[in-house]
Amino acid sequence: MANILTYSRNRCTCVEQVDENTLRATCTLQDTLTDAFVEILVGLPDLEIVDVRCEVKRTEQEPCKDPALSLAKVIGVRIGSGMLKIIKGLVAETTECKQLGFMVEECCHGVILSFTKDVLLVSSPRPTDQEEAREFYGKMVKENIRLYNRCAAFAPGSDLVRGVDPPK
Amino acid sequence: MLKFMRKKTVSVWKKDSRTLIAHGVLDDDIYGIELDVSVNIEDLRISAIEGKWNRWTTPECPRAIPELQRAVGFLIAEPDFSQKAHKVIGRKACRHFANLLLECSHSLREAALLGEWEDRKAAGEEARLGDITAEKAAPPPPPQSPPSAPRAAPVESAACPDEERGIDDKSRVLSADSPGLVIDLHVHTSPASPCSSVPVAEVIEEAKRIGLDGICLTDHNYVWTAPEVAALREEHGFLVLRGNEITTDQGDMLVFGLEEDIKGIIRLEELRKKVLQAGAFVIVAHPFRGFLTFGVGQLGLTPEKAMERSLFQHVDAVEVMNGKVTAKENQFAAEVASGLDLPVTGGSDAHEVSEVGVYATRFYETIRDEKDLIRALRGGNYVPLAYRKEKGF
Numbered sequence: 406m407a408n409i410l411t412y413s414r415n416r417c418t419c420v421e422q423v424d425e426n427t428l429r430a431t432c433t434l435q436d437t438l439t440d441a442f443v444e445i446l447v448g449l450p451d452l453e454i455v456d457v458r459c460e461v462k463r464t465e466q467e468p469c470k471d472p473a474l475s476l477a478k479v480i481g482v483r484i485g486s487g488m489l490k491i492i493k494g495l496v497a498e499t500t501e502c503k504q505l506g507f508m509v510e511e512c513c514h515g516v517i518l519s520f521t522k523d524v525l526l527v528s529s530p531r532p533t534d535q536e537e538a539r540e541f542y543g544k545m546v547k548e549n550i551r552l553y554n555r556c557a558a559f560a561p562g563s564d565l566v567r568g569v570d571p572p573k
Numbered sequence: 574m575l576k577f578m579r580k581k582t583v584s585v586w587k588k589d590s591r592t593l594i595a596h597g598v599l600d601d602d603i604y605g606i607e608l609d610v611s612v613n614i615e616d617l618r619i620s621a622i623e624g625k626w627n628r629w630t631t632p633e634c635p636r637a638i639p640e641l642q643r644a645v646g647f648l649i650a651e652p653d654f655s656q657k658a659h660k661v662i663g664r665k666a667c668r669h670f671a672n673l674l675l676e677c678s679h680s681l682r683e684a685a686l687l688g689e690w691e692d693r694k695a696a697g698e699e700a701r702l703g704d705i706t707a708e709k710a711a712p713p714p715p716p717q718s719p720p721s722a723p724r725a726a727p728v729e730s731a732a733c734p735d736e737e738r739g740i741d742d743k744s745r746v747l748s749a750d751s752p753g754l755v756i757d758l759h760v761h762t763s764p765a766s767p768c769s770s771v772p773v774a775e776v777i778e779e780a781k782r783i784g785l786d787g788i789c790l791t792d793h794n795y796v797w798t799a800p801e802v803a804a805l806r807e808e809h810g811f812l813v814l815r816g817n818e819i820t821t822d823q824g825d826m827l828v829f830g831l832e833e834d835i836k837g838i839i840r841l842e843e844l845r846k847k848v849l850q851a852g853a854f855v856i857v858a859h860p861f862r863g864f865l866t867f868g869v870g871q872l873g874l875t876p877e878k879a880m881e882r883s884l885f886q887h888v889d890a891v892e893v894m895n896g897k898v899t900a901k902e903n904q905f906a907a908e909v910a911s912g913l914d915l916p917v918t919g920g921s922d923a924h925e926v927s928e929v930g931v932y933a934t935r936f937y938e939t940i941r942d943e944k945d946l947i948r949a950l951r952g953g954n955y956v957p958l959a960y961r962k963e964k965g966f
């Protein structure tokens with residue numbers, strides 16, 4: 406009995422380019438208790454949420470069972486710094502189904518990561534060349550000092566911030 | 574075409590009567606991560622954690638692994654757990670590990686609920702799973718006001734009417750060669766802003782030390798009362814003014830002259846109505862924060878395009894020197910403000926003592942209180958400046 410799972414979860418977030426001005430991000434969650442789906446459409450270049458759709462197919466949470474549940478309040482929010490607080494606050498005004506708010510956030514993270522991937526693809530240093538990589542990420546943190554001490558890789562003592570002045 | 578995919582899976586099993594284990598895997602186009610998290614069933618406290626990178630970006634990402642141990646002892650059912658995971662694991666280790674930790678923890682909580690349901694059924698209780706989930710739903714996070722002394726009820730504004738002071742309007746305008754009055758319009762203090770680490774007294778003393786003429790307390794969705802601020806002024810012999818950084822659906826706004834304590838996320842249009850009613854003044858704070866950073870900067874957003882954003886119709890001025898954004902983002906905000914012919918301000922957005930006065934606003938008018946401040950802001954006779962740099966600090 407000990408080796409049988411008591412719970413399992415699968416979450417998949419996808420971002421696709423619909424046309425020149427629109428991205429579509431979806432988050433699908435399937436686990437022992439929940440089956441839910443959220444989709445956002447994002448306008449470019451503003452990264453503004455222009456449409457949202459959600460569906461809860463299976464849940465044990467009462468607030469998530471409301472068939473009229475809508476996340477329309479997040480329309481107009483721009484993806485970027487500070488978005489989590491805004492999305493959380495706006496979703497909380499509509500529903501206590503926190504999972505759906507989290508799924509919107511996952512879609513937004515996916516959008517940001519899709520751009521990160523684009524940049525890494527065109528400008529990434531060769532994975533084998535440590536010095537080149539150090540230089541590349543060192544330049545990145547110098548250009549965006551907010552990254553300093555934002556994670557272990559950019560913490561004081563890391564090679565990537567060698568010679569970088571901490572923000573005043 | 575598909576641009577990006579992130580898959581996360583979590584499996585939870587019961588190791589023994591006291592321990593649940595979650596094995597999480599995060600796999601996307603950029604990162605590959607695994608995490609094993611053990612919790613005590615009794616109190617849902619993390620008793621062990623182990624992480625592994627399969628794919629990563631920078632050569633220093635492996636430094637995140639030992640930092641994961643900071644999560645040992647965290648109670649995953651606590652209302653502030655996710656905040657803690659972001660702050661501690663996200664900042665000290667890696668935000669992708671924090672993301673997977675949250676996924677594992679949420680799964681563990683649900684698994685624990687299922688376990689409890691099974692136990693109750695086995696004990697012959699008639700329990701519905703839905704009832705148990707409702708029972709165990711995390712209580713709402715505590716209000717974010719500081720737990721300090723009870724706060725005085727709001728009273729009338731700290732501004733004193735001009736008639737009492739016998740000042741006419743002309744005397745406010747300083748001569749052209751006057752250095753003006755330099756005020757940091759954007760400062761956070763602890764505990765009023767949970768993200769700040771500096772008590773207000775230290776902020777004020779630092780502002781005095783570096784020679785600023787005044788500061789505005791702009792704690793997040795927090796209203797300082799007039800007597801509180803008057804007491805601070807008296808105690809420190811320094812110009813302390815009140816503002817409020819209010820989060821709207823269109824981002825953060827610095828509001829001056831509005832006494833209302835706004836909680837949650839307000840629509841900018843609604844805030845605008847309140848501002849107009851109260852005769853207050855609103856400055857959009859760091860309008861492009863994070864927007865031109867790595868990756869998203871490739872979007873090709875132009876100042877012309879950004880000027881079309883409706884938010885600029887609902888603000889009185891634009892913060893174009895903010896201490897928490899990049900030089901490029903400040904520059905971009907300045908271009909947009911200039912295109913829209915909106916007044917511009919500077920403020921440090923200080924959350925640490927050493928950040929006070931990084932940026933500030935130089936006013937060419939006398940400012941003695943909040944009424945003066947709002948009048949001066951409306952007058953538009955001010956410029957932002959990199960104060961610390963100019964002063965050589």
Ligand SMILES: [Fe+2]
Pocket residue numbers: 759761818858922
């Ligand atoms: Fe701020």
